[in-house]
Amino acid sequence: MRLLYFAWLRTRIGKAEETVEPPREVVTVAALVEWLKGRGPNFAEALKNAKLVRVAVNREYVTWDHPVAPGDEVALFPPVTGG
Amino acid sequence: MIRVQREDFDVGAELNKLGEGNLRVGGIVSFVGLVRDVAGGEKITAMTLEHYPAMTEKALADIEAEARRRWPLEACLIIHRFGRLEPGDRIVLVATSSAHRDAAFESCHFLIDWLKTRAPFWKLEETPDGERWVEAQASDDRAAQRWSEE
Numbered sequence: 001m002r003l004l005y006f007a008w009l010r011t012r013i014g015k016a017e018e019t020v021e022p023p024r025e026v027v028t029v030a031a032l033v034e035w036l037k038g039r040g041p042n043f044a045e046a047l048k049n050a051k052l053v054r055v056a057v058n059r060e061y062v063t064w065d066h067p068v069a070p071g072d073e074v075a076l077f078p079p080v081t082g083g
Numbered sequence: 084m085i086r087v088q089r090e091d092f093d094v095g096a097e098l099n100k101l102g103e104g105n106l107r108v109g110g111i112v113s114f115v116g117l118v119r120d121v122a123g124g125e126k127i128t129a130m131t132l133e134h135y136p137a138m139t140e141k142a143l144a145d146i147e148a149e150a151r152r153r154w155p156l157e158a159c160l161i162i163h164r165f166g167r168l169e170p171g172d173r174i175v176l177v178a179t180s181s182a183h184r185d186a187a188f189e190s191c192h193f194l195i196d197w198l199k200t201r202a203p204f205w206k207l208e209e210t211p212d213g214e215r216w217v218e219a220q221a222s223d224d225r226a227a228q229r230w231s232e233e
Contacts, residue, residue: 007133007205008216056203059138075135075203079219082132082163082204083116083175083195 001070003036005046006077009053012046021070029055030064032074052078084159085143087134089166092176101158101180108157112187113178114195120170122217128209130217132165132174135203139163146197150179153193154186161194163202193230200227 004017026035033053037044047053055062056075068074086092094115102108118130147159162176177194181187206217 004135006135006203007207056135056138059135059141061142061201073137075138077135077203078205078216080200080203081206081217081219082134082202083199083223 001068002073004073004075006075008078009046009076013042027067027069028064029057029062029066029068029074032068033064033076047076054079084161085140085147086160086162087136087139087143088162088164091164091173092162094173094176097160097162097176098178101160101178105157105180107182108180109182110184110187111178111180112184112191113176114191115173116175116195118168118170118172118174122208125210125212127170128211129167129169130209131167131207133205133207134163134165138203142202143198146194146201149197150190150194154179154181154190156181156186156190159190159194161198163198163204165204196223196226196230199223 001022002017002019005013005015010016022032022035026032033047037047054077055064057066057068058073094113098111098113101111120127143161143163147161150156150159156179158180160176160178164174168174177191179187179190200223208215208217
């Protein structure tokens with residue numbers, strides 16, 4: 001599974017992207033975020049406020065109950081501020 | 084049409100192209116977003132726009148498709164820049180053309196409102212005190228919500 005981080009999620013986590021193999025029980029976005037929070041203080045800090053984390057799976061915005069699977073591209077980022 | 088680019092754009096040339104060769108166009112409406120030198124009472128010296136390259140064009144194309152579904156448009160153009168910009172620089176151009184002005188005005192307004200809450204861009208401001216990420220504004224969410232279809 002390919003993970004991408006943008007804006008302050010990227011700077012707080014300390015990297016722009018990585019490839020991970022979460023345990024088999026991680027089958028939703030919510031479970032993935034919980035698992036990520038256990039990977040270190042940088043992840044716990046960056047992801048502590050769920051209201052400020054938006055998610056896209058395979059380049060489509062999704063809600064936290066959306067499924068994730070090996071091979072997916074999952075992007076985590078703050079609310080967008082373009083325009 | 085969608086363009087995501089680092090380079091500046093020529094507003095006049097883009098608007099000319101939007102009407103050229105199509106005599107059904109009765110009017111063109113445009114919005115140009117610029118970098119300001121102040122935000123929240125603080126001086127801004129520059130702004131860097133980060134985006135999600137693999138997703139940006141598709142997200143903007145989805146917004147264009149929604150505008151075309153709602154209004155009878157002859158043409159629709161969104162140009163959004165990324166990279167480091169300075170006060171006065173152009174960030175975004177949204178332009179629509181239609182047979183009649185109401186469709187052009189409304190769809191242009193809709194596009195910039197939706198783009199602000201749906202296009203995967205993030206702004207990093209440089210101030211004399213350091214850098215800070217721009218926070219999403221509740222007012223932008225409300226502006227986008229006025230276009231929700233009940």
